[in-house]
Amino acid sequence: MAYKAPVRDLSFILNDVLKVDRYANHLEGADLSRDLIDQVLEEGGKFAEEVIAPINRVGDQVGCKIEGDVVTTPPGWKEAYQQMVEAGWTSLAFDPKYGGQGLPAMIAMAVGQFTAAASAAFSMYPGLTAGAFHGIEAAGSDEIKNKYLPKMASGEWTGTMNLTEPQCGTDLGMVRTKAVPNGDGSYAITGQKIWISAGEHDFADNIIHTVLARVEGAVPGIKGLSLFVVPKFLVNDDASLGERNGVSCAGLEHKMGIHGNATCVMAYENAKGWLLGEEGRGMNNMFVVMNEARLGTGLQGLAIGDAAYQAAVEFAHDRLQGRALTGTKNPDGPADPILVHPDVRRMLLEAKAFVEGGRAFILWTALQADLQRSTDEATAQKAKDYMGLITPVVKAYLTDKGLHAASLALQVHGGSGYTEHFPASQYLRDARITPIYEGTNGIQALDLVGRKLPANGGRAIMSWFADIDAFVGENGGNEATQPFIEGLTKSKGTLQEASMWLMQNGMQNPDNAGAASTDYLHIFGLTALAYVWAQMAVASQAAIEAGSDDPFHANKLMTGRYFVERILPDARAHLKKLQSGAEVLMQMPAEAF
Structure with a gap:
């Protein structure tokens, strides 16, 4: 099955439904012309189809490997990521101040649908970098931002978020990772984090971790947490890499799906970290990263549902079983395609209606993300209100229904879907994590x-x-x-x-x-x-x-x-x-x- 990026549909939503060109004045003259949008969609869709989709299956079958604390990604993945970096796809929506292209979030999220549908696990590497980038951008000092953000924007360095520990998932007030001031503005970070997506890999020269920890002597619970930036390699003043920091991958999780993404146990042993924002404001600052990740997870659930639906449609056209209730539709064959059967159509239309509606919903949400920076105060406040209200709905509803679409797609495949000869199993396994992680x-x-x-x-x-x-x-x-x-x-x-x-x-x-x-x-x-x-x-x-x-x-x-x-x-x-x-x-x- 060959994934096909729904370029026409996303162009329709952005240009004809949302009519985003009318918001150009709100976004300081951003280019929201149909020509630009369609050109980016066409090229982004082509990249997803030709470069990312072909590596999805090997990612599932081979997965990531660890030797010592060195993690290697599946064959072809590092090369695909380098192509992504060289083509500029990692920098679409980042601030030009740090080398980004400054495109609106709605365009980046449209292209993100293609990437996540082509390979959900692969898309997590640049997706988590975006979350870490925006967290550092929102809370970091100018020195920290200038040191890390340009190479994160270019994709030369990647990023992560480190929250969960063995004893705490949702209840982050139980975090034990500690931070001790070194006396030079840095902190010594010690502790263990688990389930850290893209925590270690061979894509980039450096990985910039954003880490929740408790400064020694801070109050218990959420209010005692602070957020730190902890690089894999220390960074010199001239942006060159220095010595290895005290952070390493202690193991990889063996998961049901998303095998191509390295889900790591991270060990911090007196690793040097620098405070983002103020002490005790860690959760407030981490919410920038978490909300970015939650929107990305909603997009991922939707995108997997789309890819699964496409595979099911192809199978329903090709698979011959039984005759139509209203009479033979394929007289030259031994049976009719299963697409003639009402219940198969019910399953396909259930998935199709969700996928197409979900695309429009997430792009409407991305428009609100852009309008938060409107030059009109009332427009910006309204968009901020909507983002606060809608983010949990995007994350939960789109992942629940994306999983449902993947399950329907497997059902359309029948017994074939339950085998590994067809992609339906991988889509269902990959989709299952989306209602769980990021809250x-x-x-x-x-x-x-x-x-x-x-x-x-x-x-x-x-x-x-x-x-x-x-x-x-x-x-x-x-x-x-x-x-x-x-x-x-x-x-x-x-x-x-x-x-x-x-x-x-x-x-x-x-x-x-x-x-x-x-x-x-x-x-x-x-x-x-x-x-x-x-x-x-x-x-x-x-x-x-x-x-x-x-x-x-x-x-x-x-x-x-x-x-x-x-x-x-x-x-x-x-x-x-x-x-x-x-x-x-x-x-x-x-x-x-």
Whole structure:
């Protein structure tokens, strides 16, 4: 199966649905012309298809190897990364001040979909570097930024985030890694970190770790944590590499999937590190890195779902089994392609409707990431509010549904999918991690309900509802798109009803909020996809009415109809479950499980 980058679809979303060129003035004159966007998409898609996709299978079959503390990546991976660096794909959205190309995040995230679909494990190396880059950029001193960021932007050096330890995952207040001042502005970092993606490899000359640690004598818990930059090799004043730092890979995890990414146990033994920001503000500063990673994980879940869907479509065209219920469709063959069967079409359309809606949702989110730096204060504040509210939804909803799409794709393959002769197994195995890492999806749901929803008196969600109302008001008159508008209106009403239930029942019994959180997040995700599907329907219908006979638009409307008629009604089921409260979950004694 050959992965095909969906260049046409992403161009449609950016140029015709979001109409991003109208935001150029908000982004200090950024070039958001269709010509530039399409050129970047075309070349990025070609690179993913021709360079990255061919190495995905060997990455799964061979994986990473460790000898001593030296980690080597699968055959061809180092060379592919060097091609990526030389072509400039690692520097798209970084600040030109540090050698980046300064393109908007939405363009980088569009290209990122191609990279992650071509090979999810490979895409993690530049993805984690981006998170570390932005964390250092946000909290580092000018000296630190000038020392590390230019070579991270170019891709010559890579980056990581180091949070988890053997005794703590989500509960980072239990971090034991310690930092002792050296008296020269640096700290001696000692401890162990686990599950560190891209912690050690052969791609780059240096790896720049961002590490959570507790300064000696700091208060217990989250408030005592600080964030440090700890390079694999110390860096001299002239940017040349000095001696090896006291950080090494003590082992590789043996995982279910993403075998091509080196998931490391990292040992810090009096490693030299430098404080990012202020002592005791580590979690605040790390959230910049974590939020970047959460958006990247949502993108990864979506992209794997896309690649799995493409493989399933190819298989459904080729596999001959049975005859169509309405009569033979392939009279010259021994059977019809399985694509003729309604249930196979159900599975494919389920995945297709999610993938296409998810693409639009994540690019809408990337637009908000760009608008955070708008020259208009009100626009920037609104975008910041949306990013806070939407990030847990992007991470959790897109990974849950990306995994579902990968599972459906394997089911379409039947018994063949359960073997390693076809790519379906790898996609399902690779996708399974995405609802777990960067904060499990249950934690994302709690974050949405407990922190993001009530923030600033609910300002973000009320603003989002107002945007939906305005869109409905502007587009409610076209009969052809009325089902999309009605579906969006009903889903928004369901989300409002769920929000009111949480306000009335969550505060009096916090278990009610916890029990409702996952269903609430899924109602939110469905409403978000209903919103972007309605926008896509309006754009495609407008093209048809303007005389376009491109089947792309008719197909878009048919896929959207499947979403509205067969997926969106799930919102009411989630509401019913949400309203049942916590009693049925919490009344059973622990020993009865």
